[in-house]
Amino acid sequence: MKITPIKSSVNFKGLVIIPFFEQEENDASISFESFTISKHLFLGKKDSQFILEDNGSERIYLLVGLGKSPNYKNVKTVFRRLTARQEVLFEKKVLVWLNDKMDSDFLEAAVSGLFLGTYRLGHYKKSENEAKNWSKINISIFSAVNESKKIIEKGLKIAAAQIETFNLVDLPPNKITPKYLADWASDAGKKFGFDVKVLDKKKAEKENLKAFLAVGQGSQREPQFIIMKYRSKSAKKHFGLVGKGVTFDTGGLNIKTQGMVHMKCDMGGAATVLGAMQLIADLGLEVNITAVVPCVENAIDSRSFLPSDVIGSYSGKTIEVIDTDAEGRLILADGLSYLIQNFKPDTVIDFATLTGSAVGTFGYECAALFSKNEELSKNLQQYGEKIGERLWPLPMWDEYKTEMDSEIADIKNYHGKPYAGAITAAKFLEYFTENHTSWAHIDIAGTAFGDSEFAKTKHATAYGVHLLIKLIENL
Ligand code: BES
Ligand code: MG
Ligand code: ZN
Numbered sequence: 249m250k251i252t253p254i255k256s257s258v259n260f261k262g263l264v265i266i267p268f269f270e271q272e273e274n275d276a277s278i279s280f281e282s283f284t285i286s287k288h289l290f291l292g293k294k295d296s297q298f299i300l301e302d303n304g305s306e307r308i309y310l311l312v313g314l315g316k317s318p319n320y321k322n323v324k325t326v327f328r329r330l331t332a333r334q335e336v337l338f339e340k341k342v343l344v345w346l347n348d349k350m351d352s353d354f355l356e357a358a359v360s361g362l363f364l365g366t367y368r369l370g371h372y373k374k375s376e377n378e379a380k381n382w383s384k385i386n387i388s389i390f391s392a393v394n395e396s397k398k399i400i401e402k403g404l405k406i407a408a409a410q411i412e413t414f415n416l417v418d419l420p421p422n423k424i425t426p427k428y429l430a431d432w433a434s435d436a437g438k439k440f441g442f443d444v445k446v447l448d449k450k451k452a453e454k455e456n457l458k459a460f461l462a463v464g465q466g467s468q469r470e471p472q473f474i475i476m477k478y479r480s481k482s483a484k485k486h487f488g489l490v491g492k493g494v495t496f497d498t499g500g501l502n503i504k505t506q507g508m509v510h511m512k513c514d515m516g517g518a519a520t521v522l523g524a525m526q527l528i529a530d531l532g533l534e535v536n537i538t539a540v541v542p543c544v545e546n547a548i549d550s551r552s553f554l555p556s557d558v559i560g561s562y563s564g565k566t567i568e569v570i571d572t573d574a575e576g577r578l579i580l581a582d583g584l585s586y587l588i589q590n591f592k593p594d595t596v597i598d599f600a601t602l603t604g605s606a607v608g609t610f611g612y613e614c615a616a617l618f619s620k621n622e623e624l625s626k627n628l629q630q631y632g633e634k635i636g637e638r639l640w641p642l643p644m645w646d647e648y649k650t651e652m653d654s655e656i657a658d659i660k661n662y663h664g665k666p667y668a669g670a671i672t673a674a675k676f677l678e679y680f681t682e683n684h685t686s687w688a689h690i691d692i693a694g695t696a697f698g699d700s701e702f703a704k705t706k707h708a709t710a711y712g713v714h715l716l717i718k719l720i721e722n723l
Contacts, residue, residue: 249331249366251359251404253396254343254388261306262341267326267358268292269349270316278311280345285311294318310337321636323357324364325701331365331382332702338385346391352399355391359403360410362387367411369703371419405530406717410710412436413523417697417708421496421512426464426543429493429518430472433541436522440529442478442537457542458560459567460582463575464544466500466552473586474541478529483536485723488593489525489716490583492576492600493518493543500546500572502555507604510706514576516696517599518543520712527717535720538591542579546572558657562586563680566657574662576602577673581680588682595624595686597719598677599712605669606691612698614638615711618674619688628688631718637711639690642671649675 257264266280270292277287283300290298294315301308314326331338344362346355366382373379393399416424416432430446437444452461452473464471474493494514498504504511518541525539553559557569559578563585567578580600588596606616615632617639619625625641632639648671654660659679663672674689681687695711 249363249382249404250386251362251400252386252388253400254390257343257345257390260341260343260388262343263308263310263337265310265312265330265342265344267312267314267344267346267350269314269318270294280309283309294322319636320353320357320634323354324361324636327358327361328365328702331362333365335380338387342385342387344387344389346389346393348392350391350393352393355389355393355396355399356403356406359389359400360407363404363407364410367414369418369705369707371415402531405527406714409523409527409530410713412526413519413710413713414708416519416522417513417516421545424495424512424515425469426472426493426495426545427470429495429515429522429541429543430474433474433476433522433525436526437476440526442476442525442529445475447473447475455562455586456560457562457582457586459562459578460542460544462553462557462559462569463494463500463546463578466549467545467547469495469545469547471542471544474543476525476537476539476541478525478535478537480532480534480536482534484534485595486536486538486591486593487720488587488591488596489521489537489539490580490587490596490598491517491519491521491539491541492580492598492602493541494576494579495543495545497546497573497575498548500552500575501548502571502573503548504573510697513697513706513708514546514601515543516601516692516708516711519708520599520692520696520710520716523710523713524716527713528720531717533717533720535723538587538593540583540587542583544575544579546575561680562589563682565659565679568654568657568660570660570662570664574673576600577661577676580677584677585680585682588684596681596684597688597690597716599690599692601693601696602691603670603673603693605673607694609642609670610640610694612694614640615695616670616691617641617688618644618671618691620644621686621688624686624688627719627722628690628715631722632715635714635718637695637715642674644671644674644678646675648672649679652676652679
């Protein structure tokens, strides 16, 4: 899909899409150029549309209601709906006409939405009618916003990275293996400009990534520990990222009895970090990033790790495995200590589909945020609210840490109780962060993958990709 700004709509023939804010009841009827529409027919209400054909000018006008004061996510959704549900509209020439109340955020959200709406879940469908070739579709946007070309390009880059994240999460686990993620990272590194190093099993053994390897030892698919570095000459800050890359979570020998079918999403944190790396490099952000993405499959096999095993870790601390389904925290423990010990980033953020408890607490609307750093926590919440990728904090009091004390090892991976699951998981991770003073853990079990109006099955959301960019841009 190509989207270009235009400065004049005179002589345009084709489909003109005009978004409208909802009018107050006593406002005049809606008018645009030569036509007026009675307020009884169209008021700009949320989710409303009005189509009218003008044979004289050879234009079809599609009026799209936005509601009174749509936020960023509302605007994005309105435009995503157009390309997702009304793809036949996008055949001939298309012009999107924005009025002067629609600012640069509006423009960015509209562009991202249009591009995101071209994503389809039917990756393996051999349907008779070929899927639409969106690369041939050109859309013009009329907008009074300064530097609209730059903003359009940015909106497209954000959506492109989010679509990559969709692909990684939605494709099945027999395709998205640890090796696939490692290859994806290497390719993206070459294409967008960041360094990628991958530790295979042998190299990970040499590096003593013992907790990471324990989780992967029951799988035919070799674990891959991905390390990515993006460097900018004008960087003032060094950011560290970690993403949980469990390409499928059977639960291990503590086999899942519920919801296993959705566990291809358990590399959602990895996909967030990979998508964000693409976007950071694509936008050329002035920051240094080091990202670590441990990738494994948590499989069931005679070689799988056992409940009650005591395993080592990169940090040297020992871990008693109470439950093999609490595997994410084990690979993240090694990811976090490897990142912090070797690269000493100023700020560290990890993304992980870590606990069912986070879903139980917040549902699908918001991610669980854990951080003792108030500034980082506030910034994340503020930018998340702006773009509709919400987070809400849960406490990090040390009383919760004592729940994780083990009698045989330094720590255990599960307290064995049916409460405070997301918090105790966060306290486990904290034990491996070398007392870093600027670390946030984001549990995205509820937000990475879910239902929406855009599909009948659960699917990826790319939660976190844009959030990270917002945070980094505003350092
Ligand atoms: N991958 C799951 C968490 C999850 C749940 C992700 C729902 C996405 C949606 C994680 O590895 C897990 O199994 N967590 C257990 C931990 C428990 C055994 C301590 C959980 O939350 O039940
Ligand atoms: Mg699990
Ligand atoms: Zn898991």
